[in-house]
Amino acid sequence: MSGTAILLVEDDANDVILIRRAFAKAEIKNPVYTVEDGDAAVAYLAGEGTYADRDDHPLPGVVLLDLKLPRRSGLEVLEWVRQSPTLRRLPIVVLTSSRESADVNRAYDLGANSYLVKPVGFDSLTDLVRILQGYWVGWNEKPEIEPA
Amino acid sequence: MRGLSIKLKLPLLIGGLVVVVTGVYAVAAYRATARAAVSVATDRLGTVTDQFADMLHGSRNQIATHLDSIARNPAVVAYVTRPVPSQSAAALAALVPPLERTGSVAGVALWSADRRRLLSQGEAPRRGLVADSSLLRQAAVSDTAVIGPFRIAGDSLAYPIAARVGTAGHTLGYVVEWRWVAGTARSREQLNHIVGANAHLYIGNSAGDVWTDLTQRVPGPPIDVTHATGLLRYDRAGVGSIYAAVRPIAGAPWLVLVEYPAQTVLATARLVARQLVLIGAVILLLGIPAAWVLSRMLTHPLARLTHAAEAVTAGDYTQAVGSDPRGDELGRLATAFDTMVTRVGEAQQRLEDRVRARTAELQERNEELEAFAYSISHDLRAPLRAMGGFSQALLEDYGERLDQTGRQYAERVVAGANTMDLLIRDLLSYSRITRSELRLTPLDLHRAMQSATEQVADDVAARHARVVVDEPLPAVIGHETTLAQVLANLLANAIKFVPAERTPEVHVRAERRDGRVRVWVEDNGIGIAPEHHERIFRVFERLNPAEDYPGTGIGLAIVRKGVERMGGHVGVESQPGGGSRFWIELSQAEAVDERHSHTAG
Numbered sequence: 001m002s003g004t005a006i007l008l009v010e011d012d013a014n015d016v017i018l019i020r021r022a023f024a025k026a027e028i029k030n031p032v033y034t035v036e037d038g039d040a041a042v043a044y045l046a047g048e049g050t051y052a053d054r055d056d057h058p059l060p061g062v063v064l065l066d067l068k069l070p071r072r073s074g075l076e077v078l079e080w081v082r083q084s085p086t087l088r089r090l091p092i093v094v095l096t097s098s099r100e101s102a103d104v105n106r107a108y109d110l111g112a113n114s115y116l117v118k119p120v121g122f123d124s125l126t127d128l129v130r131i132l133q134g135y136w137v138g139w140n141e142k143p144e145i146e147p148a
Numbered sequence: 149m150r151g152l153s154i155k156l157k158l159p160l161l162i163g164g165l166v167v168v169v170t171g172v173y174a175v176a177a178y179r180a181t182a183r184a185a186v187s188v189a190t191d192r193l194g195t196v197t198d199q200f201a202d203m204l205h206g207s208r209n210q211i212a213t214h215l216d217s218i219a220r221n222p223a224v225v226a227y228v229t230r231p232v233p234s235q236s237a238a239a240l241a242a243l244v245p246p247l248e249r250t251g252s253v254a255g256v257a258l259w260s261a262d263r264r265r266l267l268s269q270g271e272a273p274r275r276g277l278v279a280d281s282s283l284l285r286q287a288a289v290s291d292t293a294v295i296g297p298f299r300i301a302g303d304s305l306a307y308p309i310a311a312r313v314g315t316a317g318h319t320l321g322y323v324v325e326w327r328w329v330a331g332t333a334r335s336r337e338q339l340n341h342i343v344g345a346n347a348h349l350y351i352g353n354s355a356g357d358v359w360t361d362l363t364q365r366v367p368g369p370p371i372d373v374t375h376a377t378g379l380l381r382y383d384r385a386g387v388g389s390i391y392a393a394v395r396p397i398a399g400a401p402w403l404v405l406v407e408y409p410a411q412t413v414l415a416t417a418r419l420v421a422r423q424l425v426l427i428g429a430v431i432l433l434l435g436i437p438a439a440w441v442l443s444r445m446l447t448h449p450l451a452r453l454t455h456a457a458e459a460v461t462a463g464d465y466t467q468a469v470g471s472d473p474r475g476d477e478l479g480r481l482a483t484a485f486d487t488m489v490t491r492v493g494e495a496q497q498r499l500e501d502r503v504r505a506r507t508a509e510l511q512e513r514n515e516e517l518e519a520f521a522y523s524i525s526h527d528l529r530a531p532l533r534a535m536g537g538f539s540q541a542l543l544e545d546y547g548e549r550l551d552q553t554g555r556q557y558a559e560r561v562v563a564g565a566n567t568m569d570l571l572i573r574d575l576l577s578y579s580r581i582t583r584s585e586l587r588l589t590p591l592d593l594h595r596a597m598q599s600a601t602e603q604v605a606d607d608v609a610a611r612h613a614r615v616v617v618d619e620p621l622p623a624v625i626g627h628e629t630t631l632a633q634v635l636a637n638l639l640a641n642a643i644k645f646v647p648a649e650r651t652p653e654v655h656v657r658a659e660r661r662d663g664r665v666r667v668w669v670e671d672n673g674i675g676i677a678p679e680h681h682e683r684i685f686r687v688f689e690r691l692n693p694a695e696d697y698p699g700t701g702i703g704l705a706i707v708r709k710g711v712e713r714m715g716g717h718v719g720v721e722s723q724p725g726g727g728s729r730f731w732i733e734l735s736q737a738e739a740v741d742e743r744h745s746h747t748a749g
Contacts (some may be wrong), residue, residue: 014534021541097529099576100521101584120529120536120569 004061004137008034009041009077010095011069015118018125019064026130030137033057038072041065042080045087059145060090062136065112067096067103075106082111089143091136154450158443163436170428174421181417186391189413190379193393193406196343200404201395204351208400211309211327212293218242218256219293219311219323228258228313228321231266243269243323254306254326259284261319272326275301279308279324287312288319295400297353298329298360305329305358305365331362346412350405354396359405373405381410449478453485465493514583521579528572536565567698574702577633578687581710586627588714590737593621593658593667596628600635604643613643613652621658623737624665626714631734634710635669637703638730642671644697645728664716665736670729676722685718707732 010016016034023032035041041063044051051057063081067074074094081087093114094107104115116132119125152160218224227239243256254277255270263284265273272278283296293311306326314320331339339349339362352359352368359368371382373394380392389410394403452469459467468489469482539561547555597617601608608615624631639654646652655670676684676691683689685708690701711718711732722728 012530012534014537015530018533018537018541021537097533099573100518101580118529118533120533120565125537 004030004142005058006030006032006133006137007041007044007060007063008032009036009038009063009065009069009074010034011036011066015066019129022126022129023133025126026133028129028133030061030133031058033060037070038074038077041069041077042072045081045084045090061142062091062093062140064093064095064132067094067098067107075103075110078107078110078112087145090145091140091143093132093136153447155440155443155447158446159436159439162439163432166428166432166435170424170431174424174428177424178417178421181420182414185413185415185417186379189391189408190393193379193391193408196347197393197395197404197406200343200349200406201397204400204402204404205398208295208397209292211295212311212399215293215309215311215323215325218325219313224258224323225313225320227267228260231260236267239267240269243267245325252328252330254301254328256323256325258313259322259324261314261321263322266321270326272306275304275306277301277306277308277326279310279322283308283310283324284322286310287322291316295402297355297401298351298358300358300365303365305360329360329362329364333363336361336363343406346409348407350407351397352403352405354401354403356403369405369407374403446478449482453478453482456485456489460489460492465489465496517579517583521576524572524576529569532565532569532572536562536569539565571700571702574700574706578702578706578709581630581633581706581713586630586713588625588627590623591626591628591631593624593631593665594619596626596631597621597635597656599628599632600639603632603636604639607640607643611643611646611652613646613654615639615654616656618655618657621667622660622665625735625737626716630710630714634707634732635667637707638669638732641703642669642673642728642730644699645673645692646671647674660736661733663736664733666731666733668729668731670727672727675724675726675728676720677724678722681720681722684720 008016008019010019020032020034023030033044035044043049044057045059045063047054047057047059065074065077069077072080074096078092078094081090081092091113092111093116094112095116095118096103097118098104099117107115114136116128119128221242223235223238223242227235239258243258245253245256253270254275255268255272257268257272257279258266259279260266263281265278277299279296283294286294287310290312293309296308296310298305298307306328308324308326310322310324312319313323336349340347343349348361350359350361350366350368354374356368356372356374359366367385369380369382369384369390369392371380373380373392376394378393380390380394382390382392384390384407387407387409390407391410391413392405392407394405396402397404449469456467456469468486470486539558542550543555543558543562550558601615601617607613635656639656642654643652650672653672656667657670658665658667660666674692680691684691685704687705688701689705690699707730708718711734714734716732716734718730718732720728720730
């Protein structure tokens with residue numbers, strides 16, 4: 001179970017460090033892979049280019065997706081995944097700083113599995129990461145993802 | 149007439165005018181013509197009657213001369229002087245009229261001076277035709293024969309002529325002749341024809357008792373004409389209205405009467421009147437269609453103008469009256485109207501364009517504002533998270549290497565970041581509530597209250613507060629998310645502004661007031677002085693130091709804005725130290741639509 005990979009799509013280096021630290025704090029052993037923009041996220045999920053080797057870059061069990069990303073926005077990545085014949089069932093949790101209802105509604109419209117707002121307090125972030133791992137990696141039943 | 153269109157009114161008016169003018173003209177013309185005709189007839193009647201009187205006077209003279217010659221016959225004189233039988237044959241021979249006149253002579257008789265009949269020839273005595281003494285007396289003093297009045301003999305008429313035998317002052321006797329009025333129908337017609345114009349000629353006694361048309365006896369006129377002069381007018385049975393003139397005949401006790409049927413006299417006048425009426429009818433027949441065409445020509449552009457004006461009233465500026473080739477007033481009006489409509493349409497268009505442009509501009513500004521808020525929510529909070537997160541990481545991971553002061557600084561950075569996060573969140577809430585479009589629906593106040601209670605659950609737990617809600621709560625018109633936030637802010641305030649040593653007690657209840665619902669949120673807090681009751685609902689207004697009662701000063705501003713966006717009001721009743729009673733008032737809903745209450749959550 002500890003082997004299920006988590007893909008973190010996040011362009012803010014500070015957030016990457018804080019989230020990784022929260023994972024460590026919560027003593028979560030799952031490997032966390034990070035990409036910094038929308039195009040990279042698509043390339044990773046498609047297994048293209050530098051992400052072709054699935055041993056180094058395994059298909060994640062859940063994607064933590066920021067919305068505000070360089071090049072391709074989080075919503076575009078979400079749309080791409082949901083239209084992909086092989087990856088469409090992949091659980092995607094939006095983890096962003098926007099509370100705008102337009103963003104929330106759009107994300108759900110495009111098929112996000114959950115929508116979380118990054119908390120400012122660090123304790124809250126650790127709690128959030130722990131719950132997130134327990135729910136999406138632990139309790140959540142994974143769909144069948146056809147190999148690319 | 150009032151409701152009729154001009155198109156109908158004009159022909160009716162013209163038709164009426166034609167009828168009236170023709171009628172008046174016909175009557176006037178008839179009268180004038182009739183007057184002229186009567187005048188002409190009067191002249192003619194007078195002339196004709198005079199002529200006949202003269203003519204009859206001539207006939208009378210002839211007759212008198214004839215009888216005078218008999219009176220001078222020697223055999224007659226001799227027999228009258230000495231009436232002996234031996235002389236009678238000669239006298240009788242003198243009395244027998246010539247053959248051509250035997251038909252018209254009823255008889256001739258000789259009378260003695262003492263007015264005894266001496267000798268008689270013809271049928272006159274048998275028919276009762278005997279001279280009366282007044283005629284003989286007249287003859288005695290007359291130099292020529294005298295004519296007597298008509299006398300009726302059975303169904304015939306006769307008149308006597310008497311002449312004196314002898315010399316003036318020495319009357320020997322008289323000779324009296326009776327003549328039948330025995331003109332033929334043909335001669336009568338000829339006579340009438342001479343008079344002309346369906347005229348009838350009558351002769352009668354001066355006394356007016358007997359009248360004849362020269363062939364037979366006829367009824368006299370219904371009025372007394374014996375002393376009449378000038379034009380007479382009366383009705384004759386079987387003929388109708390009559391114009392007549394009467395004249396005495398000189399030397400005879402007769403009157404001559406000429407009658408014209410009024411119909412004949414007035415025939416010309418009637419013909420003129422009839423023709424005038426006919427002409428009027430023709431004018432009417434031609435005039436009404438002409439007036440119809442004319443009124444159509446006049447009203448058609450008016451109708452088009454009206455149609456166009458009605459279209460403009462309805463907001464359609466494309467309905468032009470159209471170019472009118474005629475340069476008259478209506479044509480110019482149509483052109484002016486079109487120009488006006490075009491101008492108004494253009495002005496309207498310009499106005500609409502400007503409104504559209506302004507709306508687009510506002511829309512753009514609004515989008516900019518939203519982008520700004522979005523930017524704040526993302527970009528401003530990211531460094532904030534870094535500040536808070538790394539300060540906390542510093543405390544946790546390197547806390548033991550910092551001294552007390554260093555740790556306090558780091559804690560203050562964390563607290564500052566948290567406060568700023570709260571501030572940004574509240575500002576964004578306020579901005580969202582101000583900008584976003586709220587679709588108001590009937591909703592369950594109870595559900596909104598539940599949602600609000602959940603939002604403040606942490607505060608309730610932290611202060612061990614007691615929140616009592618008087619159920620059931622009525623349905624209201626509002627926006628559920630907004631209402632929940634408003635109630636949550638009120639609850640949070642009610643719990644927050646209670647001195648630390650006191651257990652917060654919050655009482656929520658609702659009351660109906662004239663179709664509205666007032667929700668009270670009452671606390672046992674520090675209270676607010678009346679002079680601050682209005683201020684506290686403004687953005688960033690704080691009454692208490694943040695050290696004692698932390699907060700952004702936006703909570704009540706969100707409450708007021710949210711309630712106002714839902715068409716309601718807010719207020720507070722409070723005294724320092726006496727707790728506060730905040731209220732919001734919203735429209736009451738008849739009943740919550742079940743679909744709304746299920747989907748809105």
